[in-house]
Amino acid sequence: MKKIIATVLLLSAFLPSFAQTGTVRGTVTDRSNGEPLFGVAAVVAGTTKGAVTDFDGKFEFQLEPGVYNLQFSFVSFERINITDVVVDAGEVTVLHNIMMNESVETLEAVVVSAEAIRSSETALLTVKRKSPALMDGISAASFDKIGDSDAGDAVKRVTGVSVEGGKYVFVRGLGDRYTKTMLNNVDIPGLDPDRNSLQIDIFPTSLLNNMMVAKSFTADMPADFTGGMVNIETKDFPDERIFDISVSTGFNPSMHFNDNYLSYKGSSTDWLGFDDGQRSLPQYAKETTIPTPLSAIGGQYTEQEVNTFVNSFDPNMAAQRSTSFMDYGVSATYGDQTSVGSGKLGYIFSLSYKNSTKYYDDVVYGEYQLSSDLSRNELQYSLIQDGERGESNVLLAGLAGLAYKTHLSKYKLMVMHLQNGESTAMKLNIDNDGDAAIGQSGYQASADNLSYNQRGLTNVMLNGEHNNSNGNWNVEWKLASTFSNMVDPDIRRTAFTITPSGNSVFSPGAGGYPSRTWRYLDEVNLVGKIDVARKYMFLGEDAKVKFGVSHVYKQRDYEILTYNMQFFGSQPDFGGDPDKVLEDQYIYPNGPVYFQTGNNTPNPNAYNSNLNNTAFYISNEFNPLTNLKAIVGLRAEKFTQRHTGRDIEYASFGENGNGNNLDNEKVLDALDLFPTVNLVYSLTETMNLRGSYSRTIARPSFKELSFAQIIDPMTNRIFDGGLYAFDGSWDGNLHESNINNFDLRWETYMQQGQILSVSAFYKTFQDPIELVRIPLQATSTEYQPRNVGDGTLFGLELEFRKNLDFIAQFLESFSINGNMTLVKSEIQMTDTEYVSRVNNARDGQTIENTRPMAGQAPYILNGGIGYDNSKLGMDVGLFYNVRGATLTIVGGGIFPDIYEQPFHSLNFNLNKSFGINRKSSVSFGIDNILNSERRVDYTGYKASNQPYTRYSPGTSFNVSYKLSI
Known part of the structure; x- marks a missing residue:
């Protein structure tokens, strides 16, 4: 005990001396290029107290409390004196933005106040x-x-x-x-x-x-x-x-504290973003033959095993009413750096949790066609599902980072995990038109849809950076691994068909039998890369050559399992209540209810895909002329993608049919070269003219390059993999798209972060990939990614940021900013698409052989007005954003194009900090002030837009409080 007391007294004697000093840290960069300067001497004026910057341009030293003038000097650069640097005991004084100019001749030192370099925005x-x-x-x-x-x-x-x-x-x-x-x-x-x-x-x-x-x-x-x-x-x-x-916390009057909110009973861990096993696949469900009455009669299973199997499915089938709660979240971030041996150790940790609730009482999912009467312009509905939707979304994110730096090297390790769970419950009224719509049977139904989506992602990243003593050589390497898992456990759909007499029954030709679906996805993503840079002199100017190699490996396993309810005998009267369907009295052998597998062996909705992408590049940055910088490079990528999977015909008939079966076969295999040239001409110190050319690529995803048919149980829409061939319209040969990019930009930079820039860009697309409505499938709603005709786009871009003090001095805290992008895109239609549009043209309609590009908005507008008063610690802004009507799904035949409509987003944000050191702040925001509606619509010639998807997100209010300890 005496030793402990003595140790405490000894530490107490030393601690005050440590607390009497403060720390000065900062970053020094080259004003000409923004790069860190290595070896700058940073000292207190008139003394030798100080430090030398490392390869990141960073410096650090300790001083006793007081007000100092600091001096920065470096060979062939102007000296900088920074005045009025305040150092407090036990505190860190940070000088973010120390920028040095190259000196042609010896000049007087540049004098700057410390207050002028507090922000890193410059x-x-x-x-x-x-x-x-x-x-x-x-x-x-x-x-x-x-x-x-x-x-x-x-x-x-x-x-x-x-x-x-x-x-x-x-x-x-x-x-x-x-x-x-x-x-x-x-x-x-x-x-x-x-x-x-x-x-x-x-x-x-x-x-x-x-x-x-x-x-x-x-x-x-x-x-x-x-x-x-x-x-x-x-x-x-x-x-x-x-x-x-x-x-x-966030509050939306149309969504929160609403007694009509829809949900369903999940698991005890849903609040953490994952299911605890409540929704797990029942035993025997993956067997080739599952327990059914027929298998019981055949002796493979007993009646009790059939009963037990059906009872192992969660009996909750109906969306339940409850009261919705407000959105809320919490996050914590901790980070610092400390000296360890001859180096420094940096660390940062972050944990955040978000829980949001949404309720829509006006959701609409529509399917529309062109009328068979060519004189009629208005669209004809084939199916409308409208009603209510409740969502509960949980996001849990954790990140930890460690970094260790010596004078010439740095090592970083970062680990991140994301966990996301979303529970959805819907009640929909279904109206199917069997009179005028093509391929429809005609019925009325009501459906309860329940789903849970669970996603997890873990990323581990390790990288290192190494420099030689004079900073001419830089080597950086990175290793990253990401493991992703997605599960949709037990998606439930129960649709009662309404008979003409008003009874609720299950009808396979109409609303269908109740179904249960499980979907599984596991993906591994491995990345390794190394980059080497060498600085040298070219024509008396600084230049840099850079080269490197990288490799990316990805693998995905995917599987869908479905089970449909059947009746061994006559169908009971459930009274339209989904929760009665799995009551014990109705389950075989007590009643007729059992489950039948919807899975073939082998499963056409199971696949494995993998890819390898090895890349090498070399790039040279130099000044061929005064004020002209050129960056010329070439990248090569050897890309190979393989697929294991089969189509439905092969799954049903095997080698006796005409189906397709791939066993780790190449579906993409190419060596591509990507040249790039960037030119930057400095008209003045603060004004540039830029021009560039490059070649890039867009490749199909694993899902797109497959035979999978993925149905969305919530809307009954089907995604077909691009390997499926459809006679006369698609050969199943989905491949990459090559793009040529041309850019031109004029930009000028002014004081206080003000900027004005004007850009023009032009792109050409060879065989772009777009999502297309399959014209041949009239009875079901199916979409497929396909290569369409070649495309081009031309765009203009304007950005400005301007303080209003030029109008009057009292407006110095006000600023306006905005950016606008205008784009004209054009796709040259394939013969198949053009003919299908001509054959279904309305009277008086002229069909051109071009159309807009899918996924390309014709314009984007961002604008805002802000008030920033650092003395009051207040920042206020009103911001507007809109994206023009964008072709989302390409129509064809009797199916019109589908466009995402503009969403006029007007948001208000206020941030106020408090306290002597601004350690706490409160933010208040209002989102969607204009109460804009989310709309994706079918469009037609001289026709009113009709809903593909519509809902109203309402106006939301949010408040947050941050405390910096």
């Missing part, structure tokens, strides 16, 4: 201005100022960007196929395995350094993007300790 604009690629972005400084809680909210403010559902980024109006999202410059899949983009609302802004959107291609980037590539960069060495705790 540094980001320098990177953007000097970037070899055409690039836009948003920095951590903007995150703090605006108060956006996650990356999904923040990225909306980037030029030419729109965000779908608050999660997925579209660039320049191009859809998901042409946009790529990366994390720390590594390709990782998202929670939705069929999307090219990562769900970005999972990242709290306190975790991020910046988000950059590349709109032109350079050879060191993956070639499979066209509209843009979004890179999310997380912090590794926080400049100052981060300990942020935030809570949020």
